[in-house]
Amino acid sequence: MSYEAKLQTMNYKIEPVNLEFGKYVQGVKVGKLIFTSGQVSSWDGMEMKGKVGKDLTVEEAYTAAKMCALKNLQVIKTIAGSLDNVSQFVKVFGMVNVAPGFDNTPGVINGCSDLLREVFGDAGKHARCAVGMTIPLNWAVEIDMVVEVK
Numbered sequence: 001m002s003y004e005a006k007l008q009t010m011n012y013k014i015e016p017v018n019l020e021f022g023k024y025v026q027g028v029k030v031g032k033l034i035f036t037s038g039q040v041s042s043w044d045g046m047e048m049k050g051k052v053g054k055d056l057t058v059e060e061a062y063t064a065a066k067m068c069a070l071k072n073l074q075v076i077k078t079i080a081g082s083l084d085n086v087s088q089f090v091k092v093f094g095m096v097n098v099a100p101g102f103d104n105t106p107g108v109i110n111g112c113s114d115l116l117r118e119v120f121g122d123a124g125k126h127a128r129c130a131v132g133m134t135i136p137l138n139w140a141v142e143i144d145m146v147v148e149v150k
Contacts, residue, residue, distance in 0.1 A: 003083040006119050012070060016078040027075040032087070034079050034147045038095065039071035040139040048140040052132075053102025061140050065094060065111030068143035080149045089116050089126040091146040097139060098132035105130040112143055 007014055019025045027036040041048040041064035048064035050056045056064070077083050094109030096102075109130035116124035126145075135142050 003086060003119055007073075007083070010119070014070065014073050014077050014083065017074045019075070019078060027079050029079050029149070032148050032150070033090070034076055034145075034149055036072045036075045036145045036147075038093075038142040038144045039068045039075065040135070040137075041065070041067045041141040042139075043067035043070050049097075049138045050140055051097050051099040051102075051138075052108060052140060053104075054099035056140055058104055058107045061096065061108040062111035064140040065096075065109050065143065066115050068094075068141050069112040069115045072143060072145045076145070076147055076149075080147075085149045086120060086123055086147055087150050088123050088148040089120065089145065090148055092116070092126050092128045093144050094128065094130045095135055095142045096130065096132050097135040097141065102132060105132045108141060109143070111141075 017026065019027060024037060027034055048067065052061040073083060092112055094112060096105045096108045113128060
């Protein structure tokens with residue numbers, strides 16, 4: 001089953017997006033690599049904002065990371081033409097908006113990693129960072145990626 005078809009069976013509609021976004025672009029392709037800009041936790045009209053460990057639970061933030069992954073897939077599809085052109089997810093850099101003392105950032109970013117592995121199988125396996133910080137505009141999670149395409 002193609003990656004695009006797999007996402008459809010999971011009820012995710014990945015549409016191309018406008019890459020122009022203020023003073024930067026949402027992604028660029030260099031050779032066979034696509035680099036996405038940080039994608040924040042909003043999807044299909046829903047937004048997840050707040051500090052994890054205070055305003056949001058790990059489970060809620062896990063969903064926020066999944067939202068970020070889906071937004072990254074939109075950028076990748078726009079640049080690659082189809083998600084079926086993905087060869088390998090190379091790197092995921094996950095940023096979590098943390099309350100003081102919260103340190104389970106890997107549990108949050110697993111929302112992204114689990115989705116990529118479920119949809120893309122071995123091609124979804126990636127190197128990863130999962131760090132805690134203050135994210136602008138109080139978004140719960142922000143994720144950028146490096147992806148190899150055919």
